[in-house]
Amino acid sequence: MEIQGLPGRLLAVLGPAIASGELPEGTVLRAEELEQQHGVSRTVVREAVRILESMRMVEPRRRVGTTVRPKADWDVFDPLVIRWRLAGADRSAQLRSLGSLRVAVEPAAAALAARCADDDDRRELSALAVELTVTARAADLESFLAHDIAFHAVVLRASGNEMFAHLKDTVGAVLTGRTEHHLMPHRPREYAVQLHREVAEAICTGDPERAERAMRTIVVGALEELDATLPD
Amino acid sequence: MEIQGLPGRLLAVLGPAIASGELPEGTVLRAEELEQQHGVSRTVVREAVRILESMRMVEPRRRVGTTVRPKADWDVFDPLVIRWRLAGADRSAQLRSLGSLRVAVEPAAAALAARCADDDDRRELSALAVELTVTARAADLESFLAHDIAFHAVVLRASGNEMFAHLKDTVGAVLTGRTEHHLMPHRPREYAVQLHREVAEAICTGDPERAERAMRTIVVGALEELDATLPD
DNA sequence: GAAACACAATCGTCATACTTTTGGGTGTCC
DNA sequence: GGACACCCAAAAGTATGACGATTGTGTTTC
Numbered sequence: 001m002e003i004q005g006l007p008g009r010l011l012a013v014l015g016p017a018i019a020s021g022e023l024p025e026g027t028v029l030r031a032e033e034l035e036q037q038h039g040v041s042r043t044v045v046r047e048a049v050r051i052l053e054s055m056r057m058v059e060p061r062r063r064v065g066t067t068v069r070p071k072a073d074w075d076v077f078d079p080l081v082i083r084w085r086l087a088g089a090d091r092s093a094q095l096r097s098l099g100s101l102r103v104a105v106e107p108a109a110a111a112l113a114a115r116c117a118d119d120d121d122r123r124e125l126s127a128l129a130v131e132l133t134v135t136a137r138a139a140d141l142e143s144f145l146a147h148d149i150a151f152h153a154v155v156l157r158a159s160g161n162e163m164f165a166h167l168k169d170t171v172g173a174v175l176t177g178r179t180e181h182h183l184m185p186h187r188p189r190e191y192a193v194q195l196h197r198e199v200a201e202a203i204c205t206g207d208p209e210r211a212e213r214a215m216r217t218i219v220v221g222a223l224e225e226l227d228a229t230l231p232d
Numbered sequence: 233m234e235i236q237g238l239p240g241r242l243l244a245v246l247g248p249a250i251a252s253g254e255l256p257e258g259t260v261l262r263a264e265e266l267e268q269q270h271g272v273s274r275t276v277v278r279e280a281v282r283i284l285e286s287m288r289m290v291e292p293r294r295r296v297g298t299t300v301r302p303k304a305d306w307d308v309f310d311p312l313v314i315r316w317r318l319a320g321a322d323r324s325a326q327l328r329s330l331g332s333l334r335v336a337v338e339p340a341a342a343a344l345a346a347r348c349a350d351d352d353d354r355r356e357l358s359a360l361a362v363e364l365t366v367t368a369r370a371a372d373l374e375s376f377l378a379h380d381i382a383f384h385a386v387v388l389r390a391s392g393n394e395m396f397a398h399l400k401d402t403v404g405a406v407l408t409g410r411t412e413h414h415l416m417p418h419r420p421r422e423y424a425v426q427l428h429r430e431v432a433e434a435i436c437t438g439d440p441e442r443a444e445r446a447m448r449t450i451v452v453g454a455l456e457e458l459d460a461t462l463p464d
Numbered sequence: 465g466a467a468a469c470a471c472a473a474t475c476g477t478c479a480t481a482c483t484t485t486t487g488g489g490t491g492t493c494c
Numbered sequence: 495g496g497a498c499a500c501c502c503a504a505a506a507g508t509a510t511g512a513c514g515a516t517t518g519t520g521t522t523t524c
Contacts, residue, residue, distance in 0.1 A: 003282070003285060003286055004285070004292070004476090005475095005476060005477085006476080006477070007282060007476095030504095030505070030506090031505075031506070032505085040477085040478090041477060041478045041479070042478080042479080042480090043275070043278070043476085043477060043478070043479095044476090044477070044478090046275070046279060046506090046507085047278060047279055047282045050235070050239060050279045050282055050283055051282060051283060051286045053235060053236070054235055054283045054286060054287075054312075055286075060236070060505095060506065060507090061485095061486085061505085061506080062484075062485045062486060062487095062504090062505060062506045062507075063485065063486040063487055063488095063503090063504055063505050063506075064486080064487070064504090064505070064506090065504095065505065065506080066505095066506085071394075072394070072397075075310065075311070075398070076394055076395050076398050077309035077310070077395065077398065078307065078309070078310065079307070080286075093394075096393075097393050097394055097395045098395070100340065100344070100391075100393045100395070100396070101337075101393070101395050101396070103340060104336045104337045104339075104340035104341075104396075105333075105336045105337070107336075108332065108335060108336035109336075112332065159332075161328075161329050161332045161333070162303075162304070162308055162325075162329055163308050163309065163329045163330070163332070163333050164332070164333070164336075165304075166307070166308050166309065236507090237506090237507060237508085238507080238508075239507095262473095262474070262475090263474075263475070264474085272508085272509090273508055273509045273510070274509080274510080275507080275508060275509065275510090276507090276508070276509090278475090278476085292474095292475065292476090293474085293475075293516095293517085294473090294474055294475045294476075294515075294516045294517060294518095295472085295473055295474050295475075295516060295517040295518055295519095296473085296474070296475090296517080296518070297473090297474065297475080298474095298475085465524105466523100466524090467522105467523090467524085468521100468522085468523080468524095469520105469521080469522075469523090470519105470520090470521080470522090471518105471519085471520085471521090472517100472518095472519090472520100473516105473517090473518085473519100474515105474516090474517090474518100475514105475515085475516080475517105476513100476514075476515070476516095477512105477513085477514070477515095478511105478512085478513080478514095479510105479511090479512085479513105480509100480510085480511090481508105481509085481510085481511105482507100482508080482509075482510100483506105483507075483508070483509090484505100484506085484507070484508090485504100485505090485506080485507090486503100486504090486505090486506105487502105487503095487504090487505100488501105488502090488503095488504100489500105489501090489502085489503100490499105490500080490501080490502095491498105491499090491500080491501095492497105492498085492499080492500095493496105493497090493498080493499095494495105494496090494497085494498095
């Protein structure tokens with residue numbers, strides 16, 4: 001998952017620093033400084049900076065240095081960027097963006113899944129719906145979270161659309177963040193669990209409209225809860 | 233936009249080669265070979281490979297070489313990956329994925345835009361709707377395409393969601409690809425143009441439901457046309 | 465035949481030298 | 495005094511040689 005080696009470690013310092021606004025737009029990073037500050041060689045600095053360049057977070061220019069680009073240019077779909085932003089200052093904004101994205105994508109994915117899911121997908125969904133019910137009743141937030149992530153991941157995968165499928169980690173990050181920062185009720189709402197069961201059932205019986213509707217209720221609810229809970 | 237310098241050029245060779253399946257999953261790239269084949273130094277090879285690693289397209293491993301990862305691991309939202317795939321063998325699959333993504337995202341973006349758009353956005357949309365009408369009647373496909381791209385970009389931006397906004401290049405790429413590969417009628421359908429006018433009007437008058445509905449009709453239509461036209 | 469070991473291939477890192485680009489300063493000319 | 499051309503130095507870009515670290519593979523040994 002992570003980038004390997006020293007460039008990866010340097011990236012894990014620079015990325016969050018830029019994402020959090022600690023190094024604001026226009027800041028100039030000079031290679032030599034980075035070498036000394038982090039005690040690494042030119043090679044390492046260059047590779048880390050190249051990766052940031054490929055994420056459009058910085059722009060190296062000769063004679064002037066590597067400048068931090070405006071936030072609007074960043075590759076906001078890059079998993080690393082998402083993670084850095086979730087960890088930093090604009091976590092709220094990132095969560096809201098992701099919430100809207102979920103509202104757009106997950107109902108569509110559920111509808112597609114009701115059409116395309118294979119038998120394995122359906123079995124897995126049913127099993128996860130049961131697990132969700134059980135762990136919710138037991139108020140086992142940790143297991144609930146794990147199964148919730150798995151549930152949404154299966155729906156996204158079963159949609160048969162590779163781009164939807166790749167949002168699974170992103171959705172997982174949102175769900176995790178929500179639980180970690182106590183934006184969740186102390187025990188999952190029975191209504192939400194019921195909706196998950198309904199999604200599973202609709203996908204298993206091949207009912208796209210119902211799957212889409214139930215999923216939309218879930219993600220809209222999550223977004224509203226987010227809006228109500230988040231600061232500013 | 234592009235990655236600069238020699239690493240960028242190497243990337244522009246390796247990326248498409250991997251994306252097109254010319255270098256299939258499991259292929260081993262050795263640094264020394266790449267140096268010689270492309271007449272560049274280790275520095276350049278390493279930086280290019282690092283970027284591919286950050287896109288999760290390859291995985292460098294000691295003693296064995298840099299192996300191409302399965303397609304399922306790739307960062308399918310990375311603009312470069314999308315472009316490479318559109319240019320290569322699975323252009324059809326990529327277009328279909330993007331089509332579904334548009335169906336999910338653009339109606340939601342239109343609805344949000346009807347709520348959040350500022351006066352500039354609204355003016356711009358109105359103007360673009362006029363342009364679309366004029367260029368469609370004149371059968372000026374080139375100008376029509378440019379305005380079409382701009383139109384969808386404004387809607388995405390006006391949604392106020394940065395992640396939606398960043399899909400503008402992607403949507404632009406789809407529209408461009410569609411025109412370039414003659415998947416479009418010889419002159420834009422009047423009905424489609426009318427729908428664009430309706431989206432603009434609904435956003436200007438602050439009518440989310442109507443904006444969403446009209447936009448959905450547009451993108452669903454585009455997706456159906458795609459499915460009908462594409463090979464396999 | 466299995467386990468321990470040594471070897472070598474390949475990536476990873478460092479240090480250094482050289483090249484290329486380009487912003488800014490300097491000077492000249494009108 | 496201003497505009498233009500020129501030059502210089504600063505910073506990134508590239509190349510290269512050396513060494514370190516890891517790990518698959520083959521070999522030896524019991």
